[in-house]
Amino acid sequence: MGRSVAVIGGGVSGLAAAWELCLAEVGTSVVLLEATDRLGGKLRLEDVGGVRIDVGAESVLARRPEAVGLLDELGLTGEVTHPGPAGAAIVSRGVRWPMPRGTVMGVPSDPESVRGLLTDAEVDRLAHEQTTGPVPGDLSVGDLVDARLGPAVTDRLVEPLLAGVYAGHARRISVDQAVPVLAAAAHEGRPLLDVARAAAAAAADGPLAGTPVFASLVGGLGRLPEVLGQQLAEAGVRVRTGTVVRGLRRDGAGWVVSSGPTNQVLEERFDAVVLATPAAPTARLLREVAPEAAAALAGVDYASMAIVTLALDGPPPEALEGSSGFLVPPAEPLTIKASTFSTVKWPWLARAHPGRTYLRASVGRHGEEVTLQRSDDELVAAALTDLGSVLGGDLPAPAATHVQRWGGGLPQYAVGHRSRLAPTRHLPPGLARCGAAYDGVGIPACVASGRAAARVVLTHWDERSDALG
Structure with missing residues (x-):
């Protein structure tokens, strides 16, 4: 008899969990429930000046195997790309210094x-x-x-x-x-x-000497959730976006998941559930079934940020040449905390769109939410002012702009984080959790977390089967 799993959350961790379940367990029915209208979490492509470009995470750490391994499994190895040779800089006392x-x-x-x-x-x-x-x-x-x-x-x-x-x-x-x-x-x-x-x-x-540190995909890393979502659907996973999960309760040896609008709640029973949601919604779902884990997760704070993307007509201005961008210490009197010269950093982008220059700036650190209360136009103006200050002159007026806000986007690992979240490692049988709140915010860490959660569910079934003889 087949077994059923609900994966709650369609970010990269939840997608990786669903993928692992498809590969590892024949006959398992998998449903992926995502509250927003799209999959991918902090991976997203948006149209900026007629070009679909990353407005979230743009690269993965290539020297960890999990993300590049997943790209290989999806048949995307031939589309993996790496940054160009230009290095980044750090701004110190108003001057750009090469990244040591x-x-x-x-x-x-x-x-x-x-x-x-x-x-x-x-x-x-x-x-x-x-x-x-x-x-x-x-x-x-x-x-x-x-x-x-x-x-x-x-x-x-x-x-x-x-x-x-x-x-x-x-x-x-x-x-x-x-x-x-x-x-x-x-x-x-x-x-x-x-x-x-x-x-x-x-x-x-060492053994990784000479290998690229970072990787992405031609066309943008935001293609990863698109391809993965398509292949999950082809493998029989039922993907339901726009589905808010409101409750979780035990039902015998399984679990009942409540979802949908408050006036039309749908209750579905599953043999197991993988929670791939941020800390706060996970805490709400666990409040009755795992109160210690819920209390621990309720204390995890998140930082909000925004990515300002600028499209300039023409090739990169001289001030951008030879550098892939810069980082800004909080001691500097600037609004932005970093800028990436995307067209310089990613050769595929320069080749695909030689008549355009793309760059982006990030805004927002933990506790600096006031900065993000500005309008989109104000954030664009602040980014242009700061770029002009660092680069030593005004940039051309952008042909197109885009502001992507990531409210509560990044969990904060406060001192004692690991021991504080220890209760989340011992959830009731048939439940597993994954995501950036636990063991790393990078995409490889999230992929590893999702696949590990799927294996927790599978191991539980194997142990129960062995016990039943």
């Missing part, structure tokens, strides 16, 4: 590589790391780096990199969760500089 090579989340392997970006006194403090023995327990990334290497390293190197990943602040984010290699060094009393040197040596001479 060989860093671990901003901790440099060679202090001399950041001279200029940091003052001579700041470099001297960095070079003379202060270790005080093993550090027990979790602490923030910023507090660790402050104590070991000096606050300037946190403010001008770590902050912009962490903001690019989490839209958060270094002195609030858990080092155990966000940068485990630095956490391990702290717990063992080893120098952080040694960790960075080892990582730089591995990048130069």
Whole structure:
């Protein structure tokens, strides 16, 4: 007799969970329920000046196998593409400095590589790391780096990199969760500089030396959920968008999922449920069936942000040439926190649209929601002003613009995050959870999380079958 699973949430984690269920279990009926009108979560393509372009995540970490492995399974290997050779920069004291090579989340392997970006006194403090023995327990990334290497390293190197990943602040984010290699060094009393040197040596001479760090798809990474959703439907998965899930309750050995408008709630029974929703809606669904897990998830905070995309007529202006963009530390008097020169960064985009230049800027860090209360036009104007300030001149008037707001887009890994969410790892049988709130916000981590949740469900069935003899 076939078994049924509901996957709640159609972001990349939920899509990966549904895909794993299709591959691993013949005869399993899978229903994927997504509250919005489309699949993909923070992966999205939108028309900007007649071109469909990423307005969410634009790349995956290629040196982790999960995302590129999924692209291979979907038959997309031939369409995988990588950034061009131009590197990024960091803005420090109003000047763009080349991104130092060989860093671990901003901790440099060679202090001399950041001279200029940091003052001579700041470099001297960095070079003379202060270790005080093993550090027990979790602490923030910023507090660790402050104590070991000096606050300037946190403010001008770590902050912009962490903001690019989490839209958060270094002195609030858990080092155990966000940068485990630095956490391990702290717990063992080893120098952080040694960790960075080892990582730089591995990048130069290790098994992944010479391989691209990041990858995307020709046509944009937003194609991934489109292709995956299509192949899931072809495999028999029932995909239902615009479906708000309102309740979850136990029914014997299975689960009843309530969904739909309040005046027409639909109740459906499933043998298992995968929860691939953000922390707050997951907490609401678990409130009655797993109260400890629900309480833990209710305390997870999220950061909001916006992506401003600009389309310029003509080839890239001279100020954009030779760079793929820049990061902005919060110490700088700018509204934007980063800019990507998309046409320079992605050769496929330059080849496909030689008469247009695309670039984008990101706005918003955790706790800075006031910035995002501006209108779309005001955000575009702020982005243009900041770009002009950093690049040393006004850009041409855009031919087209687009503002994509990601409200509550990125979970914040506060100090103690891992231990605080321990109850979510022990849900009642037949339930599993996945997503960015748990073990990583990057796409490879979300793919891994989704597939792991599917295996939890499958393992539960196998163990129950064995017990029944």
